[in-house]
Amino acid sequence: MENNRGKILWVDDEINHLKPHILFLQEKGYSITTCSNGNDAIILVGNEDFNLLLLDQFMPGLDGMETLREIKEIRPDLPVIMITKSEEEWLMDEAISEKVAQFLIKPVNPTQILMAIKQELEEDKILEDTATREYLKEFRDIEIKLQENMNADDWWKLYNNLVRRQLDFDRYKSTGLNNILKEQGLTCNREFAKFIENNYKSWLEGENSPVLSPHLFKVHVAPLLEQNRKVCFLVVDAMRLDQFQILLPFILRSFKVKIMPSFSILPTATPFSRNAIFSGLFPAEFCRNYPQQMELLISDSGSLNKFEEKFLTDQLKRFNLENKKVNYFKIFQPQDGKKIESKIGDYLTQDLLAIVVNFVDQVAHRRSESDVLKEMLPDESGYRQIVKTWFEQSWLGRILIELKEAGFTVVMTSDHGSIQVNHGTLVGADKTASKGVRYKYGRNLSTIEKNALKVENPDTFRLPVFGKRHDYIFAKDDNFFLYPNQQHLHTSRLKGSFQHGGISMEEMLIPVLIMEAK
Numbered sequence: 001m002e003n004n005r006g007k008i009l010w011v012d013d014e015i016n017h018l019k020p021h022i023l024f025l026q027e028k029g030y031s032i033t034t035c036s037n038g039n040d041a042i043i044l045v046g047n048e049d050f051n052l053l054l055l056d057q058f059m060p061g062l063d064g065m066e067t068l069r070e071i072k073e074i075r076p077d078l079p080v081i082m083i084t085k086s087e088e089e090w091l092m093d094e095a096i097s098e099k100v101a102q103f104l105i106k107p108v109n110p111t112q113i114l115m116a117i118k119q120e121l122e123e124d125k126i127l128e129d130t131a132t133r134e135y136l137k138e139f140r141d142i143e144i145k146l147q148e149n150m151n152a153d154d155w156w157k158l159y160n161n162l163v164r165r166q167l168d169f170d171r172y173k174s175t176g177l178n179n180i181l182k183e184q185g186l187t188c189n190r191e192f193a194k195f196i197e198n199n200y201k202s203w204l205e206g207e208n209s210p211v212l213s214p215h216l217f218k219v220h221v222a223p224l225l226e227q228n229r230k231v232c233f234l235v236v237d238a239m240r241l242d243q244f245q246i247l248l249p250f251i252l253r254s255f256k257v258k259i260m261p262s263f264s265i266l267p268t269a270t271p272f273s274r275n276a277i278f279s280g281l282f283p284a285e286f287c288r289n290y291p292q293q294m295e296l297l298i299s300d301s302g303s304l305n306k307f308e309e310k311f312l313t314d315q316l317k318r319f320n321l322e323n324k325k326v327n328y329f330k331i332f333q334p335q336d337g338k339k340i341e342s343k344i345g346d347y348l349t350q351d352l353l354a355i356v357v358n359f360v361d362q363v364a365h366r367r368s369e370s371d372v373l374k375e376m377l378p379d380e381s382g383y384r385q386i387v388k389t390w391f392e393q394s395w396l397g398r399i400l401i402e403l404k405e406a407g408f409t410v411v412m413t414s415d416h417g418s419i420q421v422n423h424g425t426l427v428g429a430d431k432t433a434s435k436g437v438r439y440k441y442g443r444n445l446s447t448i449e450k451n452a453l454k455v456e457n458p459d460t461f462r463l464p465v466f467g468k469r470h471d472y473i474f475a476k477d478d479n480f481f482l483y484p485n486q487q488h489l490h491t492s493r494l495k496g497s498f499q500h501g502g503i504s505m506e507e508m509l510i511p512v513l514i515m516e517a518k
Contacts, residue, residue, distance in 0.1 A: 005029035006121045007049065011041040011067065012056035012083070024110040030117065038062030042070045050078060052120055054113070057084035057091065068098055079120045083108060128172035135165050135177060139184060146191050152199075152210040155192060156261040159505045162188065163242045170381045185505075186477060189419075193476040193503045197453055200266065204282070204462050211262040211512070213276040213415065217312075220260065220411050220512055222319045225351060232353045232403050232410045234396075235277065237270060238361035238500060240417035242380065243387040244511050250392050254404050255515040264416040266461060266474055267439035268500050268507035270361070271297060271304035274415035278354075279311035280318065282462035286311065298466050300434045305330075312354055324351040331357045337395035344399050348406040357396060360387055364418050364498035374496070380420060383498065400515075410515035418498040419506040421480040424491045425451040427473065429483075437480045437494060438501030445471040451479045453503060475502035 008030055012018060015034045022032050033048070035041050038061060045053070053071065057064035064082055071078065079101045084091065087105055095103050102116045118126070138161060145158060162185055169178050203209035211219050217233070224231045244259075251257055264273045265282065272283045275293065279286040287294040290311075296304045309328040316322050327350050331337045337357070340347075347353055363386060367373040377383050391397055403410060421438070425448050433442030441463075445454065455472040458465050463472055475481060479502070480494050500507050 004031075006051040006117070007031045008033070008052045008054060008117065009041060009044055009048075009050045010034050010054040011036070011038065011059075011064075012054075013037060013059040014056075021108075021110045021113055025114065025117070028114060038064070038067030038070070041067055042074070045071050045078065046074050050075075052117060053078055053080045055080055055082050057082055065094060065098065068100070072098070081116050081120065124172065131165070131168040131172055132177060135168070135181070138165070139180070142184060142188070146188065150195060151208070152263065153261070155195065155505070156210075156509060158188065159241065159509050162505075163245055166242055166380065167245060167384075170384065189477050189504045189506075192505050192508075193453070196266075196503050196508070201460050203263075204460075211260070213262070213265045213273045214280050214282055216262060216277050216413060216512065217280050217315055218319070220413075220514065221352075222321065224409055224411070225316075225321050225324055226319075228351075230351055230406065230408045232355065232400075232408045234355050234357070234410055234412040235274065236357045236360055236412070236414050237274065238364055238416060238418050238498075239387070239414040240506050241509060241511050243360065243384055244412075244414075244513065246384045246388045247391050250388075250397065251400075251513070251515065254401055254518060255410070256518055258514040258516075260512040260514065262413065262510045262512050264508045264510050266463075266503065266508075267436070267441075267472070268416035268502065269436060269439060270415055272463075274305055274356070275308065275311065277413075277415055278308040278315065280315040281311075284459065284462045284464050287464035294464060294466075297464060308356065309354075316352075326350065326352045326354065328354045329356070331355065331359075332362075334395065341395040341399050344402045348402070348408075353403075353408070359390055359394075360414075361418075363387075364500075367497055377498075378496075383420075404515075404517040407517065410513070412513040412515060414510050416500050417504075417506045417508070417510060418500040419478055419502070419504045421475075421497060421499050422478045422495055423451075423480070424482040424487065424494070425475070425479045426484055426487065427452075427481040436501045438475045438499045438507075439473065440481060441466065441470065441472045443467065443470060445473050447473055447481065450476075452476055452481075477504070 005028065010018070010022065010032055013036050015036050022034065025032055033044065035044060037059060055064045055068060064084065068080060081102045081104060082095050082100045083104045083106060085106045092103055101120050104112060104116060142158060145154070162181070165181055169181060203212065221231055221233050248257065265276055275286055276282060281289065287297065290307060293307055296306065308330070312328060316324060316326065327347050329340055363373070363377070367377050376386060400410060427440065428444065428446040429440060429442050430444050433445065434440050453474045453476060455461050455463070458470060458472055461472070480499055482490055
């Protein structure tokens with residue numbers, strides 16, 4: 001076999017006794033260079049480009065650990081497999097501290113060596129090939145599934161599968177399947193919009209309804225409080241399933257996590273979905289019960305979520321939980337979060353901490369105004385990475401550790417997600433129409449039927465009515481609304497941005513993470 005699977009340097013003072021192992025690896029396609037001492041190994045690494053180092057620990061002169069430190073000065077990226085006769089734990093600890101990739105105990109057989117080498121040199125390729133093969137099979141399965149009569153659970157599972165593949169292809173960018181996956185996502189969203197059109201109204205009437213925004217507190221938070229458990233209810237505005245998934249490795253260091261499905265209501269926008277979460281009511285109901293909220297939505301200006309704390313307090317009363325000690329926080333700026341972090345000890349005796357965090361939504365909105373953010377967030381993969389970096393470095397990640405130590409259960413979710421929009425669709429409306437680019441409410445709304453769902457009777461969607469001939473429209477797929485005047489200017493600003501308010505899996509399918517201390 002041609003020696004093209006990798007170039008390996010094997011350093012052992014008894015290298016002549018390892019000839020059968022060397023021949024075995026050469027037959028498997030590896031190029032093996034050998035030497036019997038640390039000094040020669042250092043020179044060879046300085047002169048040649050090796051892919052992997054097999055290193056004996058106990059050698060005359062420079063031992064394996066001393067040799068390793070010298071080699072790391074030359075090639076800090078070179079993976080090392082250390083082979084030793086010793087099973088002493090201190091040696092294992094030292095090997096780990098020096099970032100040895102694997103630690104093998106002599107005697108080793110050729111198959112053990114081969115397995116260790118494959119893990120270091122070929123693991124990514126093997127996993128990439130596996131992910132590619134599995135997705136190609138899933139592609140066919142998804143296409144078949146789309147022809148069936150799917151329910152809410154089926155859509156949740158399908159979207160989870162698509163997200164899992166997105167995360168796979170973030171890691172294995174050379175598969176060439178990203179565009180195919182993206183196109184299949186668009187196909188799925190077209191079918192998802194039909195599913196919502198056919199089922200959403202019956203959900204609002206209580207027929208086979210999944211957990212919707214107004215149900216979240218009742219289903220996931222109130223029962224914990226009734227059991228006298230301390231709860232942090234954490235709502236991260238506009239956070240998507242894929243972004244939650246990419247945070248899981250960090251969260252799982254401290255928590256056991258159970259992920260439950262939920263659906264954002266329409267419109268998938270903060271004034272509607274997040275107010276629904278904190279009030280436990282649908283928009284028509286919280287506008288009827290709280291006229292001041294109705295006035296905010298009519299004006300469509302300033303903060304449209306001023307009354308969340310009041311909503312939460314009243315919802316607690318409905319569940320006979322008004323005796324619970326509660327703190328509510330809304331975080332817009334990092335310094336606000338750091339202020340909570342600095343005083344977290346004062347809040348650990350509370351029964352309920354409700355925290356709203358606006359970072360993810362702010363990044364999405366500001367992208368269209370910043371060339372730097374456009375470069376950092378060219379696509380969903382870039383968005384995921386920014387969310388991951390923020391969370392791991394932020395005050396929020398740190399206070400979660402404090403809450404875990406204090407015995408809190410964390411219920412972490414979002415009000416809605418967002419979708420990257422790429423196609424403008426013209427909309428007609430009078431000057432009183434709302435400003436959203438994925439949803440609008442107002443009089444005389446019109447747009448292309450295939451690109452949006454029009455709701456002419458808001459009562460059937462449990463939405464507030466602001467006057468005669470008052471309609472709602474919700475964008476489907478990856479469309480965004482444009483007015484005929486200045487459409488080219490707005491297209492260049494909005495195309496590729498992340499928006500919400502409409503109908504898509506990304507906006508509507510929202511995870512609820514129930515996080516318990518390990």
